Amino acid sequence: MNTLRHISVIAHITMIEGARKQIFHVLMLFALFLIAVSTMLAVFDHNVQIKIVTDLCSVAIMLSSGIIAITLNSSGTTQEVESKTIYPVLAKPVSRWQFVVGKYLGTLGTVTIGMLIMMAAFAAILQCTQGSINAKIFLVMPYLLLEAAILGAVSQFFSTFSSPPLAWFMTIVIFLIANFKFGLSSYLNAPTHDVVSRFAGLVLYQALPNLECFDFKDSLVHGLTVPTGYLISTAVYGIVYTCCVLSISSAIFARKEL
């Protein structure tokens, strides 16, 4: 019970702090601008226009929430250590892992707030352009959030042993690689590579998050059917991967001298 209380109070403060940050406001404005701009594409046929609006909005939400998650997580823990606000917290019977998880969940809370605002704007745009909203579209939101959660966890992992800019950069690189994981697999398994390289490639392949498996979002947005089993397995993969990364981050942070 105390563990949950500790995590929730750290998460609550982190969430408020995140929502007050300038970078959050800037990225939100950018996403809302993109969503608003998508309505200006009225030159196209009605069906094409709806498709473009839907694609543009979902990309804007995905990118903004991902970058918010990466940015806030890459600096969150380091900032607490540098500003020494971590001292009064860890002087209480609070474990380091509780602090890491609390900070992470708080950031995820900020991302969720941003995502809810963007989804509301998206829904308003759809209502204006389409005259009605297909509720199935909102099924995509948990998966967008899960994708942001994975990126946030990776970013926090790097932030436990590197500077915020480096953690941010490395997570962006991983984000790019993780979206083309299948291509990476084909390259690493090429017969021209020796056994050691192929083994190292296999380890790297397994360690990197597989964001390609979230590509069904487009199908959801456009009202296409995605097998329930696939949706569940993707959700489980995302949650398990995030938990693993958080565990490693907590173990590293527990050994850190503050």
Added chain:
Amino acid sequence: MTQPVLNKDAALVIKGLTKHYPIPKQRALRVALNDLTLSVDGGQIFGFLGPNGAGKTTTIKMLLGFIRPTSGDAWLFGKHITDDNSREKVGYVPEQPYFPKFLTALETVRAHGVLSNLSGREAAIRADKALEQVNLFDFRYSPLSKLSKGQTQRVALASALIGDPTLLILDEPSSGLDPVGRKELRDLLQQLKTQGKTIFLSSHLLSEMESVCDQVGVLALGKLVACGRPSEIVQARDQVAVEIEQAKQDDVLAKHVADWGGEIEQSSAGSPRLLVPSARLDALINLIQQGHGRLLAVTPQRETLEDAFLRLVS
């Protein structure tokens, strides 16, 4: 110095605590703390003294688990410092108050209540009381960004007190407080002591330490150079100060004082102040009465904690 006897039931036990830091760009180590051994019994105020860089904050950081000792162990209420629950009964006030500035005083103290294992409701009730205790109740809705350094220090104290800790670790708590605030802090420490709390107090303000501490430990260059009651640490001086009034300088009196191993200094009022061994007091008074001046005051001399501190760390 003899090693203090460790009491396993003490609130705080430190045994052979050592911390080395690597010196950047050199293959050398800096000894921040060297084989520190001491114990603090429950219900005491323990003053932890030392010049800057002596290892006081390093010790506190190790006790609270912020950094790991290179060697040695420490226990808080019998629980090893590596156990997070060892801090269950501990309240900590850092030298500089570090809190998110956007929170109000009440929100900060309440959050620390929950982190001290209180329920949300209990934390809300106790937060008001803790802020009252440090005279900050009227500012409870003020964001920390709007509070002065002294007020923020009080928030830190309230945050430490909300969990009703048995051991308070205070790192320079009076820094940032004005004289009134310091007096209030002294009174609060005495009040907490009467409630049976143990206080581990690191401070540079030696006069304050002398008046409130039951035990003191003096740290110099990472080593404990003295530990005990303030009265045991200060050296007894078998000396008296005799202040006199003279129309002109008297060589006879000066010669006698020098022969007795004493010295003459000027008092703040400009009159001569003769420091002589207590055994020579009668002879000196006889001499003064023979026309070598007019007696103004006789004061027994004792070493202050500050004198003892300077002697020990020099």
